[in-house]
Amino acid sequence: MKLSTLAQETGVSTASIKYYIHVGILPPGRKRNATTADYAPAHVDRLALITCLRRELGSSIGSITALTRAIDDESLENIDLMGICQQLALEASNALSPGTASARPGDSDFEHDIRNVLKELGWPDISPTAVTSMAAALEGLSASGYPVGRDTIIRHVQALAGVAARNTAPITDALSRDRICVEVIRGITMHNRLLLATSALAHASLSAMPRTSHENGPQTTNSV
Template sequence: MRLSELSERSGVSTATIKYYLREGLLAPGRRISATTAEYGEDHLRRLRVVRTLLQVGGLSVAAAAKVLKHVDDESLGRTIRLGAALWALPHPPAPDAQEGDEAQLTARREVDLLLEELGWESARELAPLNPDHTALVESVASLIRTGYPWNAEMMTPYARMMRQVAVHDLDFTETYPSETEQVEAAVAATILLEPILRAMHRLAQQEETVRRYGIT
């Protein structure tokens, strides 16, 4: 398809598509003349991913390009390729380390106990590098500081349920034919599903409250 058709089918203006091409968010089309290129279904698919990153995920163009660079890196194995792309997504800034912060020290111990209990060895090994591990520790520390004694035992059932969510995630991504498409789908699903999971969690809480206590 020509650029005009790609724009019409994707709902993205030709000027914006050209901008994405210049910024490396979209691979060049197949050149058929000095001034014309042809685009395929993979370009249409990538535009959906780009719009998800920018419009739903709120990433800057530079941040999206960094994520997609890992998505497209065929020199990496699938696990590292996906992990690198997910780690490149925005995370809360790591807090400044405060010596003697008991809440953070306790939170780190409880998270370590949680990972040991679950047998999540790779998560334990990569903890120093993993921004999600840092975010979990800080979230638990915040709960402890506000008077909620969150610990490994309380987190374990939640973590086991999230493991099942991860199984469904990867089952979904494996419906795509190529490894690149699978990694793209995993990144897009991470952004798109998190608000859905949050909303379902709150609806479930409301439903369980009504089941236990009735409507009064």
């Protein structure tokens, strides 16, 4: 396809496309002659990723460059690439401090508990970033006086298992690596907004309902 067609299909201006090629995050098209080039579906996928990173995460060109280099590194497995995207999304949503996932020399108590729960559930322990992020959230709750323990981890993990299974179903190796990254980033950012809003709705509604001593679940306002 021509540059103008690529711009129309992706909603990215020709000037931006040329800039992305110039800084190296979008490969150039195949030269047709001295003034024109052909662009492929891979360019559409890469522009979708760049647009997602810019709009959803506010990523800098430097961050996008690092990710696109990882995508183009064929020695990097898809699961490792997904971990990089997960870290970018969690850092952008303030669920993980920049550099935290790689800075910790060993597991905290909460990280140890999380990994034990994963083992008990038979879930692969493949995301140090997610474990670190959840441990940080648990540490914050504990420091604020909320009773937090192994049951907290199990309750939240099991509550989200069905949602996560449905959301990750479209992510397969049949997708291009750029599309995999888009799915992971959108999955974290957009679905987390929905989860946050749903959590607010559930907490507001249930806190207004009559409670009895026979109810299951937390009986005080500061249990999680």
